[in-house]
Amino acid sequence: MPKISKRLVESAITKPxxxxxxxxxxxxxxxxxxxxxxxxxxxxxRSNGSSRRFTIGLHGIWTPETARREAKAQLGRVAQGDDPAEEKLEDRNAMTIKELCERYIGDLHAGLIQGKRGRPKKPATITTDIGRINGHIIPVLGKKRVRDLSKADVTKMMNDILIGKTRAVRKTKNLRGKSILRGGPGAASRTVGLLGGILTYANDAGIVDRNVAHGIKKPKDQVRNRRLSTAEYREMGEALRRAATDPDLAMMTDIVRQIALTGCRRSEIIGLRWSDVDLSNSCVSGAPVTLPGRSSMAGVHRSGIVCG
Structure with a gap:
């Protein structure tokens, strides 16, 4: 048999x-x-009694000399009991972050992902999570293999979101609907938290054995702690009463009034159904609400209310 050299490689004839x-x-x-x-x-x-073939790479990228050195290294590993061909197959089939996210989304829709209270996540939360997955996580980390993910990768994703690299406007399934991704500290922090939840899910499924998103120092979101004064609440009430006389604004004024009286989120009130309301007990979805007097709305009390 000949020795594989550059001359032999270039002179080798092709056959059918x-x-x-x-x-x-x-x-x-x-x-x-x-x-x-x-x-x-x-x-x-041969490995475990079977003949195996491992491809080092194409000529041009590899030369006979570099390929020979790699062959010696791989055959040395075989002598120690390793199986390079099997490892390469495992690498090729390794799950990517995109594939993990798609599996997670499927289980979200199936109601298998639990929220903070141990219940399936609400549709609005699922929509928000999917928006962050498709808008931030997959564009930055989607091609990376789950098992290769590091804290440095998560930190880079967080910083990219923080400075607005993933900022975009995307169409949604709704007619003329769109999703606006702005980035910033809040989006970065919450996306890292969501990725941590996805990796916990992967850990529970035996896909990974550690969660590299844990312990990442996240940016603080802007905390809104200013409340309207009694005078400002009174002024808002007057504005709502004036707006209520316009039939085109009637629903909007009802929504704003209920948000002010209950402390519910905007989406919770917009999606509220009569089946969620218990007028006889002043409850919304079983949560008691103490309504203030008409003269002032400053004493609004919300006790574990869950709407919609």
């Missing part, structure tokens, strides 16, 4: 079928000549 030229100096090292004319370097070895 692929064939291998084996090296005479290094047993198991060979040159595969494809019917298309391409050439690649390979090793052949």
């Amino acid at each position: 079928n692929d064939y291998v030229i084996w090296d005479d100096d290094l047993p198991g090292f060979g040159l595969r000549v494809f019917a298309s004319g391409k050439r690649s370097y390979v090793i052949q070895y």
Whole structure:
């Protein structure tokens, strides 16, 4: 058998079928000549009683000298009990962050992902989570393999969101609907938290054995702690009464009034149904609400209210 050299590689003729030229100096090292004319370097070895072939790479990217050194290294690993071909297959089939997110979204829709209270996440929360997954996580980390993800990768994603690299406007399934991704500290912090939840899900499923999103120092969101004064609440009430005389604004004024009286979120009031309301007990979805007097709305009390 000849020794694989540059001259041999370039002079090897093509045949109707692929064939291998084996090296005479290094047993198991060979040159595969494809019917298309391409050439690649390979090793052949036995593992657990089976013959295995491992492709080092194409000629041009690899030279005979560099391929020979790699062949020696891989055959040395085989002698120690490793199986390079099996490891390469596992790497090729390794789950990516995008694939993990798609599996997570499927379980979200199936009601298998629990929220903070141990209940399936609400539709509005699912929509928000999917928006962050498709808008921030997948664009930055989607192609990365889950098992290769590091704290540095998560930190980079967070910083990209923080400075607005993932800022975008995307169409939604709703007619003329759109999703606006602005980035910033709040989006960065909450997206890292969501990724941490996805990796906890992956850990529970045996996909990873650690959660690299835990312990990441997240930016603080702007905390809104200013409340309207009694005079400002009174002024808002007067404005709502004036607006209520306009039929086109009637629903809007009802929504704003209920938000002020109950402390519910805007989406909770907009999606509120009569089946969620218990007028006889002054409850919304079973949560008691103490309403203030008409003269002032400053004493609004919300006790564990869950709307919609």
